[in-house]
Amino acid sequence: MKIYVPGDSAAKAVGADAVAAALTAEAKQRGLDVQIIRNGSRGMIWLEPLVEVDRGKGRVGYGTVSTADVPALLDGTLADLGPVEDIPFFARQTRLTFARCGVIDPLSLTDFEAHGGLVGLRRALTMDAAALVDGVKASGLRGRGGAGFPTGIKWDTVRQAQADQKYIVCNADEGDSGTFADRMIMEGDPFTLIEGMAIAGLAVGATRGFVYIRSEYPDAIHVMESAVRIARDAGVLGQDVLGSGRAFDMETRVGAGAYVCGEETSLLNSLEGKRGIVRAKPPLPALEGFMGKPTVVNNVLSLATVPVIFEKGAEHYAGFGLGRSRGTMPIQLAGNIRQGGLFETAFGMPLGELVNDIGGGTASGRPVKAVQVGGPLGAYMPVSKFDTPFGYEDFDSQGGLIGHAGVVVFDDSADMLKMARFAMEFCAVESCGKCTPCRIGAVRGVETLDRIGAGDAAAVEVLTDLCEVMKEGSLCALGGFTPYPVMSALTEFPEDFPVAREAAE
Numbered sequence: 280m281k282i283y284v285p286g287d288s289a290a291k292a293v294g295a296d297a298v299a300a301a302l303t304a305e306a307k308q309r310g311l312d313v314q315i316i317r318n319g320s321r322g323m324i325w326l327e328p329l330v331e332v333d334r335g336k337g338r339v340g341y342g343t344v345s346t347a348d349v350p351a352l353l354d355g356t357l358a359d360l361g362p363v364e365d366i367p368f369f370a371r372q373t374r375l376t377f378a379r380c381g382v383i384d385p386l387s388l389t390d391f392e393a394h395g396g397l398v399g400l401r402r403a404l405t406m407d408a409a410a411l412v413d414g415v416k417a418s419g420l421r422g423r424g425g426a427g428f429p430t431g432i433k434w435d436t437v438r439q440a441q442a443d444q445k446y447i448v449c450n451a452d453e454g455d456s457g458t459f460a461d462r463m464i465m466e467g468d469p470f471t472l473i474e475g476m477a478i479a480g481l482a483v484g485a486t487r488g489f490v491y492i493r494s495e496y497p498d499a500i501h502v503m504e505s506a507v508r509i510a511r512d513a514g515v516l517g518q519d520v521l522g523s524g525r526a527f528d529m530e531t532r533v534g535a536g537a538y539v540c541g542e543e544t545s546l547l548n549s550l551e552g553k554r555g556i557v558r559a560k561p562p563l564p565a566l567e568g569f570m571g572k573p574t575v576v577n578n579v580l581s582l583a584t585v586p587v588i589f590e591k592g593a594e595h596y597a598g599f600g601l602g603r604s605r606g607t608m609p610i611q612l613a614g615n616i617r618q619g620g621l622f623e624t625a626f627g628m629p630l631g632e633l634v635n636d637i638g639g640g641t642a643s644g645r646p647v648k649a650v651q652v653g654g655p656l657g658a659y660m661p662v663s664k665f666d667t668p669f670g671y672e673d674f675d676s677q678g679g680l681i682g683h684a685g686v687v688v689f690d691d692s693a694d695m696l697k698m699a700r701f702a703m704e705f706c707a708v709e710s711c712g713k714c715t716p717c718r719i720g721a722v723r724g725v726e727t728l729d730r731i732g733a734g735d736a737a738a739v740e741v742l743t744d745l746c747e748v749m750k751e752g753s754l755c756a757l758g759g760f761t762p763y764p765v766m767s768a769l770t771e772f773p774e775d776f777p778v779a780r781e782a783a784e
Contacts, residue, residue, distance in 0.1 A: 283331040283338065285381070286317035287466050288498045289459065294345060295328040301346040305353055313353075319467015321363055321381035322621030331363060338362065368618055368637065373599060375591075375607050376584045377460075377623050380467035386505055388513055391470045397515070399589030403478045404523045408438050411482035415585065417593035419605025424450060424541070424578030424683050425756065427604070427671040433575060436565040437483040440573035445485035447476050448550065448569055448576045451492040451499070452534055452541045455654025457613035457685030460621055461579035465492070465499040468583070469506035470515075473529065475582035477520060478589060479575055480527040488529030489569070490579075491546050493536045503531050538709040542755040543576040545711060556711040557755040578683070580609060600626035604670035612638045614651075614687035624669075631665025634688055645690035649698075649772065653682030655705050656760035658767035659695065678767060680760070695775040699768035700728045706761040717758025720749045724765065731778050739779045742769070 284290075284299040299315055306313035321329055326342035332352065333339075340360040341352060351357040363369055363381075374380075383390040391397070403411055416431030437445060449472065453461040464472060476488045492500050507529060510516045518526045537555045539545045544558035547569050568574025584606065588596045597605045604626035610633060612619050617639030634640070634650055641647055649659040658679040660667070667677050674681050689698070707721035724745055730738035746762035753759040769776055 280312065280335075281314045281316060281333040281338075283316045283318045283333075285320045285328060286385070286498070287320035287327075288462060288496070289324050290320055290327040290329070291498070293327050293343070297346050298328050298330065298344050298349065301349040302353070305349050309353065311353065316384050318383065319380045319385055320463055320621075321369060322377065322463065322623075323363075323366065323368055323618070324620040325618050326360070329363070340366070368620070368622070371637065372623050373607050373625050374623050375587045375596065375599075376471075376580060376609055377464065377468070377621065378587070379471065380463060383468065385467055385469055385502055386509060388470060388509055388515070391468070395590055396470055396586070397474060397521070399586035400474045400477055400515070401521060402589050403481050404521060404525065406481075408482050408484060411478065411589075412438055414588060414593045415482070418588045418596040419600070419603070420581065420584060420588065420596070421604070421671065422578060423580035423584070423608070427681065430577065430581055433565055433577070434479065434482050436563070437485070437573045437575050440566055442573050444487070444570075444572050445483055446569045446572060446574040447479045447483070447485045447488035447529070447582075448543075448547065448574055449476060449488065449490040449579055449582055450541065450543060450546055450576055451490050451496075451579050452536075452546060453496075453579070453683070454493065454536070454538045454541050455656075455683050455685050457651070457687035458611050458654060458683045459613075460609040460611055460683070462496055462499050463621060464579055464583050465490075465496070466502050469503050470510065471586055472503075472579060472583045473506060473510050473515065475585035476529055477516065477527045478585050479577070479582060481525060483573070483575055485573075485575065486526045486528070488527065489550060490529065490531045491534055491540075491550055492531055493540075494533050495536050500531060500533060507531065537711075538705075539711040539755070539757055542757065545755070546576070547574070554711075557713045559754060580683075601668060601670050602626075602672055604672070608669065608681070608684050610669065610684045610686060612686050612688070615641045615643055615690050616686075616688040617642045626670045627668045629665065630660060630667050630669060630686075631662070633669065633686060634665065638686075638688065641688060641690045643690050643692075645692060647688060648691040648693050649689045649695065651687045651689070651698075651764065652685070653680040654685055655702055656680075656756060656763060657682055657685075658763040659689075659698065659771060660767070661771045663771075678763070680763065695768040695772035696728070696732055699765045700725060700732070702761060702764040702768075703728060706757055710757060714752070714754040714758065716749045716752035717754070717761075720745055720753075720758065721761060724749070724761070728765075731776065734778050736778045739769075739776075
């Protein structure tokens with residue numbers, strides 16, 4: 280009998296380790312031949328710990344499992360959920376990037392290969408650099424952590440740059456509120472990230488790579504470090520990748536958890552052992568990045584998706600989505616939501632369907648008031664915009680952004696003036712201090728919002744002007760995007776800004 284108990288951080292937070300220990304002890308006491316596998320999470324966080332049992336006829340899910348359920352689970356009398364793939368939340372997904380997550384033993388390279396792993400890398404080793412870059416361009420893959428810049432164009436810039444050394448840097452500094460997809464893939468399917476980075480290295484001529492992980496992710500750090508060692512020992516990494524004579528090696532680096540280090544140039548400074556502050560651009564990191572050398576900086580999800588493109592073909596991947604938003608997006612449903620978790624689907628699903636149908640509405644049972652997409656710098660989307668398709672240009676046309684696709688839900692008890700103040704204060708606290716609009720503007724913004732809260736109508740115009748200065752003058756997304764949540768709260772939820780409404784009238 281095989282029993283799968285997630286070793287994912289979310290599952291462990293609600294007792295998965297205790298369940299695994301109880302299963303081990305009970306099976307030993309009964310003399311049962313049980314193999315316990317610590318897999319990743321399937322992404323249905325509200326069902327964790329989600330335990331799966333394979334008695335020889337396929338895997339059957341049980342959730343949420345506690346230590347008290349262990350005897351009944353082993354007896355076969357505990358009520359089950361059936362095959363996990365049949366649960367509606369899971370069945371409606373199109374899993375490409377996360378196809379193996381929750382299915383395999385994360386640190387079994389044999390398991391990884393049995394489920395399609397390394398097919399993309401082996402194919403990439405037969406192609407030249409230009410063809411690899413063209414494949415990524417044809418797939419339509421765009422950056423999964425920010426503004427959606429086309430991945431193939433970034434790679435091509437690095438490929439054509441002349442240098443004695445180039446680098447691949449994976450941005451795993453996942454700091455946006457409501458996001459956990461990077462962590463899930465690193466804890467549940469780390470070899471896909473390694474494979475993607477190796478393919479990127481082949482495409483641009485880089486022989487070294489780094490995964491920059493925030494220190495708040497101890498489990499992801501442990502799994503990634505272990506996976507890199509296993510991959511190196513197996514010849515997937517090193518001076519002779521899969522016997523090809525080509526070189527690519529990598530390592531993990533741990534950051535202190537500064538939000539601004541999610542910005543690529545701040546991350547590079549931190550990676551070099553410097554203070555994590557924004558660099559002025561140009562030069563672009565693609566030309567002068569890590570240690571002044573041409574560097575690809577991509578998000579975890581971007582790099583983890585690359586193997587799928589070369590396994591199944593660029594046309595297959597590009598066949599999903601809408602407009603210029605091609606492929607799938609792992610959307611993270613969080614906040615006040617009944618069924619929180621990771622839902623991977625093709626671009627195009629309306630926001631309202633994601634929140635109300637897939638997510639089941641609010642956990643509180645109260646009406647939805649607002650949804651913030653794209654982290655603490657994303658706009659607050661009202662219910663009136665719930666027909667917006669989940670796509671980069673579609674959200675941009677509504678004054679929002681997708682970013683890392685974290686969807687945080689608020690019910691009608693939320694005070695949007697307080698939420699706007701939180702966004703501005705967040706920027707004030709997290710600013711690296713490099714540029715004046717962010718360093719000073721965010722502090723003045725908090726003061727101005729307090730004036731509005733106190734009934735000062737003159738402060739409304741001040742806030743609007745200040746947000747324009749921050750949007751146009753900040754060097755990075757932290758200061759440049761902070762006006763999005765502030766101004767969307769002000770314009771979309773006037774009932775929470777009575778002074779602004781009175782001033783307009």
